[in-house]
Amino acid sequence: MADIARRPFLRHLRAETTSYVQHLRNGEVRHAGAGIAFWFRPATAALAEVPLDDREQTLLFHARTADFQDVTVQATVSVRAVEPALAATRIDFGIDPRTGRWRAAPLEVLGGLLTELAQQPALDLLATLGMAEALARGLAPVRDRIAEALAADPRLAERGLAVTDVRVVAIRTDPEVERALQTETRERVQQEADRATYERRAVAVERERAIAENELANQIELARR
Structure with missing residues (x-):
């Protein structure tokens, strides 16, 4: 917000570097720019302040x-506002010449x-x-x-x-729908984990069975000899 100092019949405005201020009098631009300072008469001034920062x-x-x-x-x-002068004419950035606050x-x-x-x-x-x-x-x-x-x-x-x-x-x-989806997802993940565990156990059992059959075959072969 622009800083406005009061003097008898006059005001002094000082703008921040991140603000573009435009001063019009009788429809003509008297001052315009970022971080500027100037004197003006509040009774005849039209002021706009456009923020330049994101x-x-x-x-x-x-x-x-x-x-x-x-x-x-x-x-x-x-x-x-990449073109603050244009923005000031298309959106009401007008400020009160006495307080420096936006009117709208x-x-x-x-x-x-x-x-x-x-x-x-x-x-x-x-x-x-x-x-x-x-x-x-x-x-x-x-x-x-x-x-x-x-x-x-x-x-x-x-x-x-x-x-x-x-x-x-x-x-x-x-929230109730989200919780239902989360529950469904957890159940699906758990089912996939259970299936993976079952498959690993099945592979382990099959491996043990193959080892046992191989040992039995070796024992039979030794007995024949």
Whole structure:
């Protein structure tokens, strides 16, 4: 947040190096840049402050798998204002000239836009996967699909924004369903382990039988001699 010092009829603004500030008076740009400082009259000034550092937006939405099961997707998208002057004209980053605080909630607007852009490609992909596959191996495919969709969508570039990172943190389903799947998996693993143990024992018994038959054959041969 920009630091604004008060003087009679004047204000002095000092911006952080990670913030782009734009000062307009009568519709004309008077000051613009990152980390700048200037005097202005609050009665005639229109100010905007656009963060230049990467901003993480957490996305949370519901989807349905190919077998008609509901899952919840939690993702994180990092976005940066690569053209802050353009961003200031497309999203309301306006700040109060007296307090330096945003008048609106631009990050919430940005989060809503990112959710809208990321949700549909994720929904389309998850609709082709079964629930078990989505839970077990869905993180990377969903992440890649979201990243591709965001990179290709012109609405971010039109707002001076670029996505720098996409992470899908979790794909979850109802806790009871998850527990049932975990139980089923444990039982399957146990069955496979039991089968492997049985096969090893069967091989050992067969080996012992072969050894015993060989010893018996040797004894018979010696008796004949």
